[in-house]
Amino acid sequence: EAGVAQSPRYKIIEKRQSVAFWCNPISGHATLYWYQQILGQGPKLLIQFQNNGVVDDSQLPKDRFSAERLKGVDSTLKIQPAKLEDSAVYLCASSPRRTSGRYDNEQFFGPGTRLTVL
Amino acid sequence: KQEVTQIPAALSVPEGENLVLNCSFTDSAIYNLQWFRQDPGKGLTSLLLIQSSQREQTSGRLNASLDKSSGRSTLYIAASQPGDSATYLCAVRPSSGGYNKLIFGAGTRLAVHP
Numbered sequence: 122e123a124g125v126a127q128s129p130r131y132k133i134i135e136k137r138q139s140v141a142f143w144c145n146p147i148s149g150h151a152t153l154y155w156y157q158q159i160l161g162q163g164p165k166l167l168i169q170f171q172n173n174g175v176v177d178d179s180q181l182p183k184d185r186f187s188a189e190r191l192k193g194v195d196s197t198l199k200i201q202p203a204k205l206e207d208s209a210v211y212l213c214a215s216s217p218r219r220t221s222g223r224y225d226n227e228q229f230f231g232p233g234t235r236l237t238v239l
Numbered sequence: 240k241q242e243v244t245q246i247p248a249a250l251s252v253p254e255g256e257n258l259v260l261n262c263s264f265t266d267s268a269i270y271n272l273q274w275f276r277q278d279p280g281k282g283l284t285s286l287l288l289i290q291s292s293q294r295e296q297t298s299g300r301l302n303a304s305l306d307k308s309s310g311r312s313t314l315y316i317a318a319s320q321p322g323d324s325a326t327y328l329c330a331v332r333p334s335s336g337g338y339n340k341l342i343f344g345a346g347t348r349l350a351v352h353p
Contacts (some may be wrong), residue, residue: 125282152339163243163328163343164283177337212282216339226339230282 123147125231127213133237139201142234146194146215152176153190154228155198156212164212170196171219203238210235241266245329245344252351258316260347262329267307270332274303274314277326277346286327287314291334319351 126145134140146153152171156164167186169177172193181188185204190196200207210233216226242265252258262272271290275283287296287303289312295304302315316323326348330341 130280161345163330163345164341165343166340169337169340177340214282219338227285227288228339228341230284232280232282 125213125215125229127211127231127234129234130232131235131237133239134203136205136238137202139199140203140236141197141199142211142213142236144196144198144213144231146196146213147229149217150215150229151193151218152216152226153196154214154216155188155196156214158210158212158233160209167198200236203236205238208236208238241269241331241333241342243329243331243342243344245327245347247347248345249348250350252319252349254319254321254351254353256319256351258319258349260314260316260327260329260349262312262314262344264310264312264331264342266333267310268334269307270334272303272305272312273330273332273341274301274312275328275330277328283328316349319349321351321353324349324351 128143154169155167157167158164167181168188170190173190188198212233213231214228216228244263246261273288274286276286277283289296289305300317305312326346328343328346330343
């Protein structure tokens with residue numbers, strides 16, 4: 122079974138430029154997550170999709186970050202314009218459809234995109 | 240607000256040592272706790288998951304314990320090997336405030352040298 126795919130793997134941009142990341146989850150996974158991991162910190166959830174609807178985007182800086190999940194499969198995360206503090210690894214994860222009565226589900230992580238903003 | 244802290248931040252040991260990594264969390268209202276491994280340039284790999292009703296879980300040379308009431312978990316690595324070198328992350332799933340939400344600590348960076 123193929124894992125979570127992300128591209129590009131690395132990106133270097135100047136501040137105030139725009140950038141987009143792409144994620145292809147494991148086939149059939151209903152839930153998709155984007156995390157931001159700043160150097161020396163743990164991953165922080167930016168946005169969670171259930172199919173193509175947003176479940177949680179409470180920590181997404183909406184003035185500059187946007188994300189979409191068209192047709193409930195692939196997802197893109199965009200930053201416009203980028204700031205120096207956006208330098209981080211952006212991780213995408215997916216999990217299977219929720220099982221009735223359970224409040225958790227294993228998340229499978231992609232390799233991440235390392236963004237450097239100069 | 241749930242906060243997760245991991246101590247130490249970094250650890251360097253010779254091969255063969257037994258190790259203990261610590262994780263603490265501020266709110267005991269958790270559904271479960273999970274330990275992950277992160278290798279440079281790769282995603283996170285799940286190591287062990289402990290449900291809130293459990294005290295410990297074991298997998299090979301790894302043993303994780305959970306004391307929910309005191310907000311603590313430990314990951315024990317027996318007979319460490321150079322291949323264990325990685326960053327180890329602890330994460331909790333709060334029992335309220337969202338489905339399948341993970342809150343991570345900053346990790347312990349482990350280096351095992353031959």
